[in-house]
Each structure stands twice: as structure tokens, then as C-alpha cells.
Amino acid sequence: MGDNAAVDDYQGLVEVADQGPEGLYEYFSERGWGDGLPLVAPTHDRVEESLSHADGDPDEPVAILSPRDGVATRRAVAVNAVLAGCRPEYLPVVLTAVRALGHQQINLRGVNATTHPVAPLSIVHGEVVDALGFNAGLGAFGPGTRANATVGRAVRLVLLHVAGARPGPGDASTQGQPSKYTYCVAENSAESPWEPYHRSVGVEAPSAVTVHCGENPHNFHDMESDRIERILDKAASAMATFGVNNACISGGEWFIGLCPEHAAVADVDGWGRADVAAYLFEHARRPASEFRAQFDRLAWADWMRAADDETLLPMTQEPGNIRVFVTGGPGKHSCVIPSWGMTRSVTLPVAG
């Protein structure tokens, strides 16, 4: 593929000699673009088709993304959605996730600058899950479904290209983690005993996206219990570890992805989301002395700092930081998803 001068600075169009898969792959690799995997050519027609599913001005910023201070316009997001392999109709979901990343409480500069492996998880809620074919069932975090795979990948490509979060100059993660390629899951509302997650946090919309910046899911399993306490004790043991940032940053959130069968046990026992969170707050604990033995510096709430060594301290400073949703299919595996710590999740209604 030959040299390609920019021919339209406004829309960022460049002329390339060959848009075949191999040529595009090389073209992007040579420029430090892409995620290392093959890409779909973001031709004008494909980008316009994607943009036909958005509502506003294609060149209106939806977010400014650190550390590059890149402007995530609808067009720029659409380009990356095409590259990722998204169907055009996925664009509003990607735009919503990118809009969330621009919120101050996400602290995207920190998310990208840290040596921690943090990646933004996009959790899709509501009508759009079925309408666009997201997999909220068996293997929800895994491969095989275009919507999950490409929406998560599009978010990562926006971070790489628009935010400049390339390993090294823009992303200091010591080891990275697999979810930095793609990290998108859907809430299984059909098999959840509770109202959709987004409504529980006050977002009254048919569909929504939550972005939580955290680690990969940490599995816990319980194949035999018919009491929710016994199941949640496994979750609590997975949470009460010193290896996660939540151990030394008490403001960090936890996302708890319960499988439908575990959630059903909670429902039979008459437990709501808040009950699950309260139980984990009370049972995912370690003595203050153990935390102090492990860390020289603790970004803790004042009441935790003041606790004596024998006090059992929680893995986050308040139960409201433990957020519960249902995802996955048959079986008895659930997960906890720790936070990077200096970040708060954002839930927004899906909008183009």
C-alpha cells in the first residue's frame, strides 16, 4: 500500500491504494493504529451507514478523551465501530459507552495512565439487548456473539485511537489484561428476579449502558447450596483478597455478576439487590491489622482509618459500592469484578 496523503482534514479521509484485508492490516500496523487484529475498512460509505443510526451532528463532540485530548465526535466513534466490525445499528450503544468514558467520575486520564490492568467494562441493559442480539446468556463474557465482541472492541479502538491509550505513551499498564481487547457484557433481565440494573440506579430509559473500569471477572462457583448466604460466602471470599486495588482504596466499587441460578436462590430467599450488597459488605472483611501489615499507604475512609487492629474491615467503605446485576446462562458460576479504585461507574441511557 503506497503513501497516502490526507485529502480531507475535516473528515479525516485518507486515500489508500488498496482496501483489501491484508493491505488495510499493514497500513494500520505501520501507523501504530489498530489493536493487532484484522480490521474492517472504514470507507466513507460504511461510516455514513453507521452514522445513519445516530441522531445528532456527526462532528459534534460526545466526549474529550485523555490522555491525547482527542475529540470523540460521532464520526470518529463511527469510524472505530466500523473498524471493530460493528453492525451500523450498534453505533448508539458504542456512543453511549464513549459518552460515559468522558464523565469526570470515570477519571479516564487515571484509567489510562495507571500501571494497573484496568479496562472499561460496558454492561448493556434493557430492550437493546434483544433488539441488537447481545448475548446475555450462556458464555456472556465469552466469544461468539458479534454484538458483544464488536461493541467492546469498538470502545477499545476509540481508546487506542482517539484517547491515545497505546501501551507505553498512553497506557502504562504493567501487564495489561485480555479485556483490553474487548469487554462488553449484557444484563440478563429475562432471568433476573430484579428490575433492570439501570433502573435501580435511577436511569429510567428503555435501554442503557453502564461503564465500570475494573479488572477481568474473578469467578466463584457454588454448585450445591440452596441458601443464598452460603453462595455469597464464596463471593465474599473472592473479594477479601489483598491483591486487588479495592483492598487499599476504600472508595472503589465492586460489580457482582450473578448467574441466573444463583440469583434465583436469592429471590427464593426473599433477597433483593440491596440485601446481596449488604451481605457482601458485612462478610467480605479482613482484620484491620492484616490490611495494615500489607500496605504502607491506605486510601481509606476516615472511619476505617480510625478502626482498631481487631476490627473486621470491609473491602469497600459502603454497601452502595457493591453493585449487582445478573448475566450468564445455565450453571452455577458467578463473578466479582474489582475496580481500579480511583474511578466511579457511570450509567447512561442509550442515545445516538
Next chain:
Amino acid sequence: MATLIHRPDGPLAEGAVQLSSTTPVLSGGRIGVLDNGKPNARLLLTRAAEGLAGRIGGHLITVTGKGAGANAATACSSQVLETLSKEVELVLTGSAD
């Protein structure tokens, strides 16, 4: 056949900060340390700055943190950056874990 595709990176925000060019001459320069809040960063960076100052005949002028309430995960205050830009030609910062 040639075709048009879109660049993936999009425009930069107005006022986006670019890295400044490297100081061409360090000899006799004024050096500062910006503690980024990582463990032992202040000690490490100060020692490095002292060593550098000794080698180039420069002076370690200031050692500072990012500002009130800041930590390793938050940005440096504009006030601190402004002060540093006036007081020194070179800042050592950014120790990792």
C-alpha cells in the same frame, strides 16, 4: 484500486497539550522534582535530581507534590504546574510503582 477511508484518531481538542521540546542545554540549569505520589517517588526523584545537578553544574530548586488532595491517580494542579514552569527548566517526575 485507490479508495478513501477515514483516519481512526479524529481531531484534537482545542488547547490540547503537547509535550514540550527537550531542553537543548542542561548545563547550569534549574531542576525541579514533581512527586507523582507513587511509593518512594519523592526520594528516588530527588536523589536523581541531585545527581543530575552535580553532573551538569545545575541546581535543584524545588521538590513538590501535585497539590492538595492529589494522589498517584489524580492530575497535578494547574497552580503547581504554573509555578514549576516559572521556576525551573527541567522537571523530573513520573516514577512508577
